[in-house]
Amino acid sequence: MRDATLKYVLVAPAVVVVMATAVWPLFESFRLSLYAGRLSRPHFPQAFIGVENYTWAFIEEPAFWNSVAVTVWFTVVTVALTTVLALAFALLLAPGGKFRSGVQALLILPFAMSPALIGVSFRFMFNPEFGLFDAVFGALLPGVAAVSWLSDPTLAFWVVVIADVWGWIPFLTLVLIGGLASIPRETIEAAQIDGAAGWRVFKDVTLPQLVPVLAVVVILKAIFSLKTFDLVFMLTNGGPGTATQTLSHYVYFNGFKYSNLGYSSAVAWLMVIPMIFLTYAYARFVFDTKKS
Amino acid sequence: MASISLNSVTKQWGDVKGVDNQSLDIADKEFLVLLGPSGCGKTTTMRMIAGLEEPSSGDIFIGERRVNDDLPKDRDIAMVFQNYGLYPHMSVEQNIAYPLKVRDTPKEAIAERVLRAAEQVELVPLLKRKPKALSGGQRQRVALARAIVRTPKVFLMDEPLSNLDAKLRVSMRAELKNLSHKLKITTVYVTHDQIEAMTLADRVAVMSGGKIQQLGPPEEIYNNPENLFVASFIGSPAMNLIKGDIVESVFSTPDSTNITMPPECPVTSRTDVVLGIRPEDITIVDAGHGDVDASVFAVENTGDSVLVTVKLGDQKFTARGDRYLKCGIDEQIGLQINHHHFYLFDANSEKRLR
Amino acid sequence: MNILTGRVRKQFFQTVQIALILVFIVVMLVPILWIGLAAFKQHVDVYQLKLLFTPTLENFRVVFEAPYYLGEKLKNSTIVATVTVVIAIPIATCAAYAFSRFRLRGQSALLVMILATQFVPAVVIVLPFFIMFRNLGLLDTLTGLILVNLAIVMPFAIWMIKGFIDGIPIETEEAALVDGSSRMQVIRNIVLPMAAPGLVTAGIFCFIIAWNEFLFALILTSKDAVTLPIGLALFKAEEGDLWNLLAAAGIIIMVPMFILALIIRKHFVQGMTMGAVR
Numbered sequence: 001m002r003d004a005t006l007k008y009v010l011v012a013p014a015v016v017v018v019m020a021t022a023v024w025p026l027f028e029s030f031r032l033s034l035y036a037g038r039l040s041r042p043h044f045p046q047a048f049i050g051v052e053n054y055t056w057a058f059i060e061e062p063a064f065w066n067s068v069a070v071t072v073w074f075t076v077v078t079v080a081l082t083t084v085l086a087l088a089f090a091l092l093l094a095p096g097g098k099f100r101s102g103v104q105a106l107l108i109l110p111f112a113m114s115p116a117l118i119g120v121s122f123r124f125m126f127n128p129e130f131g132l133f134d135a136v137f138g139a140l141l142p143g144v145a146a147v148s149w150l151s152d153p154t155l156a157f158w159v160v161v162i163a164d165v166w167g168w169i170p171f172l173t174l175v176l177i178g179g180l181a182s183i184p185r186e187t188i189e190a191a192q193i194d195g196a197a198g199w200r201v202f203k204d205v206t207l208p209q210l211v212p213v214l215a216v217v218v219i220l221k222a223i224f225s226l227k228t229f230d231l232v233f234m235l236t237n238g239g240p241g242t243a244t245q246t247l248s249h250y251v252y253f254n255g256f257k258y259s260n261l262g263y264s265s266a267v268a269w270l271m272v273i274p275m276i277f278l279t280y281a282y283a284r285f286v287f288d289t290k291k292s
Numbered sequence: 293m294a295s296i297s298l299n300s301v302t303k304q305w306g307d308v309k310g311v312d313n314q315s316l317d318i319a320d321k322e323f324l325v326l327l328g329p330s331g332c333g334k335t336t337t338m339r340m341i342a343g344l345e346e347p348s349s350g351d352i353f354i355g356e357r358r359v360n361d362d363l364p365k366d367r368d369i370a371m372v373f374q375n376y377g378l379y380p381h382m383s384v385e386q387n388i389a390y391p392l393k394v395r396d397t398p399k400e401a402i403a404e405r406v407l408r409a410a411e412q413v414e415l416v417p418l419l420k421r422k423p424k425a426l427s428g429g430q431r432q433r434v435a436l437a438r439a440i441v442r443t444p445k446v447f448l449m450d451e452p453l454s455n456l457d458a459k460l461r462v463s464m465r466a467e468l469k470n471l472s473h474k475l476k477i478t479t480v481y482v483t484h485d486q487i488e489a490m491t492l493a494d495r496v497a498v499m500s501g502g503k504i505q506q507l508g509p510p511e512e513i514y515n516n517p518e519n520l521f522v523a524s525f526i527g528s529p530a531m532n533l534i535k536g537d538i539v540e541s542v543f544s545t546p547d548s549t550n551i552t553m554p555p556e557c558p559v560t561s562r563t564d565v566v567l568g569i570r571p572e573d574i575t576i577v578d579a580g581h582g583d584v585d586a587s588v589f590a591v592e593n594t595g596d597s598v599l600v601t602v603k604l605g606d607q608k609f610t611a612r613g614d615r616y617l618k619c620g621i622d623e624q625i626g627l628q629i630n631h632h633h634f635y636l637f638d639a640n641s642e643k644r645l646r
Numbered sequence: 647m648n649i650l651t652g653r654v655r656k657q658f659f660q661t662v663q664i665a666l667i668l669v670f671i672v673v674m675l676v677p678i679l680w681i682g683l684a685a686f687k688q689h690v691d692v693y694q695l696k697l698l699f700t701p702t703l704e705n706f707r708v709v710f711e712a713p714y715y716l717g718e719k720l721k722n723s724t725i726v727a728t729v730t731v732v733i734a735i736p737i738a739t740c741a742a743y744a745f746s747r748f749r750l751r752g753q754s755a756l757l758v759m760i761l762a763t764q765f766v767p768a769v770v771i772v773l774p775f776f777i778m779f780r781n782l783g784l785l786d787t788l789t790g791l792i793l794v795n796l797a798i799v800m801p802f803a804i805w806m807i808k809g810f811i812d813g814i815p816i817e818t819e820e821a822a823l824v825d826g827s828s829r830m831q832v833i834r835n836i837v838l839p840m841a842a843p844g845l846v847t848a849g850i851f852c853f854i855i856a857w858n859e860f861l862f863a864l865i866l867t868s869k870d871a872v873t874l875p876i877g878l879a880l881f882k883a884e885e886g887d888l889w890n891l892l893a894a895a896g897i898i899i900m901v902p903m904f905i906l907a908l909i910i911r912k913h914f915v916q917g918m919t920m921g922a923v924r
Contacts, residue, residue: 015741015756021800022771106675108908114899193344193371194370194390229769275767283762
């Protein structure tokens, strides 16, 4: 078979799989969002109601706006915290030549824990009676001991943030270590010789060269934060009340607890919009850096 | 006063000694070249002078001051890197200005000095560009300009020409020579290219295995090598070297080539010697009329001369002949050795016999 | 004037650095170690926050029995993850090779689309799957789970393997083509052996993803095809969570993943960012 045809033959199965398993459901999901319907009824979906699901979300549902707020706030905080901390740790760990593989090994471990497992783990540790962190924080700040962490809306939110940041720092640190390593050593040494002290070198020479990698890190983390479900489900299940109900969780709740499938499809599709922007930005960086 | 002194400096990592107990005095305003193959310790030596590496033992002085504990930025030096080390996110102008900016020089002074440096390397039209929009030679000149924009005590250059193509290298060499003459600043220059060393240096330090093999002006390194390493490293094409013994003023090799040594020979009888002769110190004559006969193995016309490689017993010899010389492969010819320009080395210690 | 000479300053900063690194390591490891410890504790010990206790393997025995039957879930997870990888890798390799070595029309668009599907939240596409599976009788089956996991891992697999193939010098293939091999022979005899480490890495990576997959397993299974992560949800009793059992189950989920992740750690970053960062 000639190359010209072969190349399409080679690509075809993968494209079919992706189309069938990812692209089709996306469109189907949008179609379903235009209908009303409950799962329990035999013929689903029932009535075509156009954009009514969407308008309902925007106008009539405070719970929707709540989860939007939770999600946005969660994303901003976790992205900021994780990026700053990961950068700090990457700077700390980067120079160590012999440390490097030991550190890599160590950093892999938290990441091999799935978010669901992290959720369980942190729920365990923040238990007010016998949780480890409860004990630790209680010892550090008396008055905070035996606080019911996961029953207080604000505290529960911050516990979820801590768990999420904890889970993602290792990976982002590794990415940034890689980024730091790719900065030509000579630009740093030239700055040192030219007269710049430590902090100055970082600000004038290291950081500007790190921007492409930092952008990738921020965008990736934002995407993952927006998607957060497993962690929330296992840690707080959206609670207390709806204090930690991210959009994904809200969709799940409406879709499978309340069986309001058309509506939940609509909300789910609303989530796609920021994803499009973020994906575009990410693709720009991936393809741009590959070109240069 | 910007002299540089290294006293018994060693740099080692575990058991490996990159620089082995070396001492070196560089005079104020001198252009010193550290020459040697990869891994000989030349770059490590320079990086220790710069403060980018710390000596494992020994002292380094710049002027009167012991600088072992000084950070690079406090040593008042400038450096040109092999890969230039330009700041990719800054324009040419900002790159050159950086050493001044970092020292809080006032803006007008910066602008004026940047312009002057750019003029000296002919970069003025490119000031607003970024490094990635420049050619290799242009980037090199930016690195140079950045180095000369201040007037440091010492210039350090780490193989600055090795990433340029051959022609550019030659013209930049001349530029460097001219520039260093104008600026009159103590310079340490690292290279593996012996032609750069010969043309640019006031003195050359030939290094190998972490040690300085010989230190001296270029002519002396070329005409008076101390040991086998220096003799074979300098010179292109390289010096011919053959092993043998001298018995009663006759040099004989294991494959029975015999050459009668001239009276200038320092040694009458000695085993295990190496005879060295530069290609340009051999004249090609008719067979039977020289010191030794040989058959032609290859003939290379380089334009300005003809290099004739001959087989002498089991070994090959290269002689440089006049550019109009004609001879054919397998032809028998005679080699006449210049009696004032041959060298004898002890085969075991590799030192020159005088 | 300075007691803080270069040398003293340097040592001070180095000590601070090491101290901070230790803090980092501790913070990163404590949660894992803590739940690891809990897996070996008896029920009472858990509630008392003890560090020293008599360890027991009882928890590990209990979780495999009624009513938890973790063994069943372990089997399901293994089957789903393995089959997913076995199907995904060959398909992805073919596509990756084509993307790497050939110029296809619309290649960039295709690649971006594949990239993009990775960023779609699972909740968006789970409903159509649910309905389709209900209609096809695939709910609560391993086959169904395998299908959805294929959806998830395929983009990762394609990008990772493409990255590896990009890194293989093309000259060997071209020499073989000149010598008379057909393209398929080249792929089989030259590219596959050279890319083998990359394929293994991608396979392990996809295995980890499928193993830890949560949302689809949650919604599309109920009792027969339940996988390990969902099994975690079982350990809620009326009096609260059975933490020691939960921890034991957690260990069973985690440990294989740790081992696999350690094997591929060098290529981890490359895989997750889909080649954006090396």
